[in-house]
Amino acid sequence: MNRKTLVMPAVAGLLAPLLAACGASEESRAIVVGTTDQFTATEDAPAPLDPAFAYDTGAWNILRQTVQTLLHVPRGGGEPVPEAARSCGFTDKVSESYRCTLRSGLTFADGTPVTAEDVKYSVERVLKIKSDNGTAALLSNIDTVETKGDEVVFHLKTPDATFPYKLSTPVAGILSKDKYAADKLRDGFEVDGSGPYTMKAEHDGEKATRFVFTKNPRYKGDITLRNERVELRTFGDAGTMGAALESKDIDMMARSLSQEQIKDLTETSRDDIHVTEVPGLEIRYLGFNTKDPSVQEKAVRQAMAAVIDRGALVDRVYGPTAEPLYSLIPTSITGHATPFFDVYGEPDTARAAKLLKDAGVPTPVKLTLHYTTDHYGAETAQEFEAIKNQLVATELFDVTVKGAEWSRFRTAQKRGDYAVYGLGWFPDYPDPDNYIAPFLDRDNFLNTPYVNKVVRDQLIPRSRRQADRNAATAVYGQIQKIVAQDVPVLPLWQGKQYVASRADVTGVEYALNTSSDLLLWELGRGTA
Structure with a gap:
């Protein structure tokens, strides 16, 4: 018995580096998510990922990972809570003046400090550009933006109890004046922000085919990341995306599964692929x-x-x-x-x-x-x-x-x-x-x-x-x-909304909220 007690730790000690290496490899392997959303930069719409223009679910699902907002809707839904902000709230009883105080130490992914002036610049930029995509309408009730130190105060034209929700959307994303011109949209597929991930896009001509999200080590905010790296791959149709899930080329598919896929996955019990229904408001x-x-x-x-x-x-x-x-x-x-x-x-x-x-x-x-x-x-x-x-x-x-x-x-x-x-x-x-x-x-x-x-x-x-x-x-x-x-x-x-995923992917039930926002930071690997 004494011998067993002595030998087993020795064996465990020999195996530990190997197991740790395997674990590290598994954790560092990117979680790959498929989507049928298409991302195209054309002559008529050359800036699909600029927060002052982007106004579709696919584009917002890129921006939410990369561009930080003052508030965000928490995992379980409900009213917005501070994200880049430390605190936010109306300062009057009629919902016409809204103040936010920034978290300390915020920086963009390149290390440049995030200031209240950047918030003001970003909001005023959207209103100045006023793209024909309807994006600016979300912020059109803003009369003036005032800054003092780390505080931002939004003075509204008319009372608006929904204003905190609007500040939680990518149109109110915080941008750097060094990367985004005040009066011109940023063309192409590049995005720079202070959000939980940095992003690199791959494209074939005018169409983006893959987005690689890597954990932003400088990120400070309310979001907890459960992975180091996520890829979002685009597919021309649900059938091709489903085949990629079957062949283990992707780990999850969210938008959009076909009726036939949903029927097959819900009626047939499988150990390797799970289907999850999440509340939908489409x-x-x-x-x-x-x-x-x-x-x-x-x-x-x-x-x-x-x-x-x-x-x-x-x-x-x-x-x-x-x-x-x-x-x-x-x-x-x-x-x-x-x-x-x-x-x-x-x-x-x-x-x-x-x-x-x-x-x-x-x-x-x-x-x-x-x-x-x-x-x-x-x-x-x-x-x-x-x-x-x-x-x-x-x-x-x-x-x-x-x-x-x-x-x-x-x-x-x-x-x-x-x-x-x-x-x-x-x-x-x-x-x-x-x-x-x-x-x-x-x-x-x-x-x-x-x-x-x-x-x-x-x-x-x-x-x-x-x-x-x-x-x-x-x-x-x-x-x-x-x-x-x-x-x-x-x-x-x-x-209704459905997500299909391989059995080892965790956090799937939180990865798509009622507004069809992809919350890629919720995804992980394991059995928990």
Whole structure:
């Protein structure tokens, strides 16, 4: 027994360096995440990763890893908490003045100190550039920014209880004036910040193919990193991404799994690959250029609302991964209601025909529905074919469907080239304001010509005065009734989120939040 006691530690001592080396190798091996998001720098949109321009989920998922914000939404959701800031809060009772104090010792990844002046510079830069992508609208309520030492004070034009959420988004990312010009977007795929990772991008021509995130040793903030290195690889479709997971080329895939993949993974128990459902707040909708002759008459849009069968659409294309939506505000968000069902009820061709006849609109109405081929998943083409078939079946519409890559689609949509187009929305923050303002407020994401002054000048400002967001429910009810009557947008469905990962990857349940933000720092390896 004594001999065993003496020998075993000796053997353990011999094995220890080998085991430690194996462990170090495993931990240092990058966790590889797949995505079908596409990242393209084109002549029309040369700066996809500049915080003053970026306004899609894919780009924000790059920026959240690299560019620090004053606040962030914590792992489990809820109200924003300090990140680059040590403390933040309103200094008045009407939510018009907001002060943040920076953490001490903050630096950019290159070692340059982060100051309150950098925060001021970054915010004012977004407002000065005011890109046509709608990004600046999140900060447009800022009147002036004041700095004193390590303090930043934001003076707002009107009260806004949602302002802390807006400061937690990448549009409010803290940038260095040495790397980002005050009046010009930064082209290409480079990003510099003070966030938890530094990033290097690989690209093939105008398309980025891989992003390598490495732990930033100078990072100081509220985030705890559970890995040293993560790679994000882009795939043209979910099928190719799934094959990469099967072959162990990637460790996780998040955006976006196909319905068939989700069905296979959830119905078949496997030891090597796990599928995780996480709460989702994505919505899909049709948008309208209300100045285009084909849909300028409100009755045309109302007739579409009266005949599109959301339930049949979801069943045919998305199955259990989505549910019909009759409001811009999804379920589980304060202010959710069903105004489109309340106004139009079940699909009714006779009612649609009367709407068109009463308005003097000749039938069939010729429409072209536009969608993006490479941004929301393979089912998008099927979805628009199904919508076309529903409209054509009424004999009230003559419909053509056209698809385009996201880089061309988004540019054309903002320009007003499309009368009817399909888009998805992943919330910037989980508040009803973010399902209303981006579509209806000034400088909105859609660049829509539709204007309702009651909504813009009275109801949206009134909703933001409510620090208790439940108290704003009645106002959002009024807004949604107006949307259902005017139909500047037509909500279709709300989606669920799924993540597939290899069994040795940990933290998967936290790596994708309700806003579809990738929190890559949550990922690790092991069995914990």
